[in-house]
Amino acid sequence: MKVGTDSFILSPSVLVEVAPGAELTIGNNVSLRRFTTISVRERVTIGDDALIAEMVTIRDHDDAIVPGVLYRTSGFVSAAVEIRRNVRIGNKVTITAGATIGENAIVAANAVVTRDLPANSISAGVPAKPIRSVGREVAT
Numbered sequence: 806m807k808v809g810t811d812s813f814i815l816s817p818s819v820l821v822e823v824a825p826g827a828e829l830t831i832g833n834n835v836s837l838r839r840f841t842t843i844s845v846r847e848r849v850t851i852g853d854d855a856l857i858a859e860m861v862t863i864r865d866h867d868d869a870i871v872p873g874v875l876y877r878t879s880g881f882v883s884a885a886v887e888i889r890r891n892v893r894i895g896n897k898v899t900i901t902a903g904a905t906i907g908e909n910a911i912v913a914a915n916a917v918v919t920r921d922l923p924a925n926s927i928s929a930g931v932p933a934k935p936i937r938s939v940g941r942e943v944a945t
């Protein structure tokens with residue numbers, strides 16, 4: 806696990822699990838608020854200036870579905886999650902394996918992110934889909 810400078814993790818209520826050999830990278834000036842969970846079996850990357858609200862779940866794996874095998878012994882399927890620079894994630898958002906959230910994107914409260922979301926978009930719903938553009942680039 807690597808954390809950049811001036812990032813704010815509201816410990817101890819933020820739960821972070823990183824499996825052996827997996828990578829969690831949190832950039833600079835990132836804010837992670839209460840009761841957020843990050844669970845990593847492969848790779849999760851959170852870009853600089855990301856604001857992640859309360860009760861958000863970020864997970865880069867799912868329980869595997871293997872016909873004829875008990876769920877509790879079927880293992881996991883993982884795919885890296887990437888949250889790019891200057892992203893805002895609303896309360897109670899769930900981000901599932903393999904999703905990339907583009908730069909400057911906003912994800913509305915309670916959304917479930919199952920696919921990539923474009924840069925400069927505002928997305929909402931289950932599954933999360935873009936509802937409009939933020940219409941601006943942010944200076945570096």
Ligand SMILES: CC(C)(COP(=O)(O)OP(=O)(O)OC[C@H]1O[C@@H](n2cnc3c(N)ncnc32)[C@H](O)[C@@H]1OP(=O)(O)O)[C@@H](O)C(=O)NCCC(=O)NCCS
Pocket residue numbers: 838858859894895896897911912913914915916927929930936937
């Ligand atoms: C998405 C959000 C940023 C508002 O964006 P906006 O573009 O100003 O959205 P509007 O209020 O104009 O709504 C646009 C449409 O999206 C819908 N919408 C807004 N928020 C939504 C949400 N969370 N889930 C589903 N739909 C939502 C509105 O109902 C509206 O639908 P309509 O066009 O059919 O009427 C805001 O609703 C939100 O979810 N903010 C997150 C709050 C939060 O968790 N903050 C954390 C602080 S620590």
